[in-house]
Amino acid sequence: MPVSAKGKVDIVSFLMNRAIAAVTVLLSAAFFGAQAQDADDLPDRLRLGVIVAADEGARDRVEPFRLALEDIADLPVDLFLMETMADAAEAIAAGRIDYARLSPSAYAAVHQLCACVEPLVTAGPDDFPARFYAILVAGAGAEKATLTSLKGTRLAVGGAHAVTGYRVPLANLAADGIDARSHFGALVEVQNPLEGLRAVLDGRVQAALAWSTLAGEAKNGYTAGTLNDYYVSGGAGFENLEIVWRSPPIPYSAHSLRKDLPDVLKRRLRAGLMDLRREAPDAYLAIEPDLPGGFEPVVHADYRPLLRTFEDAYATVLDPAGR
Template sequence: MKKLFLLLVLVVGFVFPQSVIAAQGGQVQPDRLRLGVVVAADDTARDRVEPFRQALEDIADLPVDLFLMQTMADGIEALASGKIDYIRLSPSGYAATFQLCECVEPLVTAGPDDFPARFYAIMIGRRGETPANLENLRHQRLAVGGKHAVAGYRVPVANLAADGIDVREYFDALVEVRNPVEGIRAILDGRVQASLGWSSLAGEAKNGFTSGTLNDYYLSGGSGFEDLEIIWRSPPIPYSAHTIRSDLPDVLKRTVRAGLMDLRREQPAAYLAIEPDLPGGFEPVGHADYRPVLRTYEIPSSGGGTAGVQ
């Protein structure tokens, strides 16, 4: 009987596939991975992202099916509804998806250079005899982007609120500008006392850092650049969010993250196929890294107070 029992154990071990054995705790290894890519009007997208799809197959050791999405909204809906398993999103796209289903998590973010892959929403003011600060801006005029602008309105408004400042009550007026560089011009010509924008806060401050509103104004050759200074900054925000369904096996998510971390070094063409505008490589991220953007869903899109957007 003992020999028969041992024989049955061996038989069961061979009959049940490894995917079932790995499914303990309810996490079943999928048969394939469904990759979504937002392509807009790019007719060459399927060929362009093929190196990344192939690399992801090698990383996950699974067949990868490619689904092309016309818009970010399409990608968000597909991921939240379970039609796809993985997609590269913007930070606000990740926050929107999590708001819909709380069924996703980020794996990595990409950066534009060798500096940390983060940027900041900032408030810019004019340098004076005393250091500029938020207290000195109370009851002044603030230039902002449209109410749907992420770095020019939503993120700074939400994170200032987290610091205890309701911009609609704190400032006498919120003056809407077409873009953050116009906001800088509005500071310098006296229309406003501060303006919202964004910055990498990496590299040389004298050049407006490596990228962002100050750098754009510096490169434009506008006068008065030396009179500008940063008054407030948000917590750091990742540039992108390679996002995966949370219900996939933890071992698969760890494997994919590890493979992505090595992708720029081992397969640069595959890396650039998915991140052509952020060539600096991947860094690991977690849900908490997107807190500055997640906060934008914790405030009303429009509010009361005495300061309206003009």
């Protein structure tokens, strides 16, 4: 007996619905199976490392954050006090702790050691994006200065270990095709970034390395950084400075977790930390007293400006002897 057009449509609809239902069951089983597997992989407890330096009251100070982290992770959290950032970096690389608030440079160093960590969030100082920049500043003239026009001139730099005054800008200028050692006539070490700006204005050098948030009002030197410090200090000639180059944005911190921990725990921690300033401001300020702006999510690639400073391709330009 011939099937009508409507009958064919009904049959096709029936078969499609059966297929969709079957796929839904399979996907649901896979999803909940993965969730159950992740739950089985959760550690018994989380080991938190906190840098205390000379703060004798550090354990009491960070207790609100430890308790909040227990609620977020739904796991007991053990606190390990570290004297220095280097201690925390070495401990998380060796697997003695699971979680640490690292500086951007320390995160890059740990990744260079073991590629065993990943960042969850970074904190910011205010409601602007939680990033800052290494910058190259020159004197403003009749024509806007460029990297090309500065070729062969003198550049003020910080010491070889300075992050935004040396390592980040030299590595990232090299990534942009500018070898600072051959491009500039001389690299002149100055005591600090403010001294570099003064050297530009008095003609000792033609450009200097510094840092800035590049957020807020340019006429005030932005919200923070070397230009803002100079503006606030009432330094003469501020209006005669201009930014010629900026690095990619750099996160302020790296709340980092061991990469081998289960993804369900990483997602849980990132989500909880994102809400921490709003839901438990005392706990947030216990771990980020100097960056009260709240957490933002980050990924490994956000630290690329720092990661470059540990790569062999940029070792020569970062070597003070140029070897």
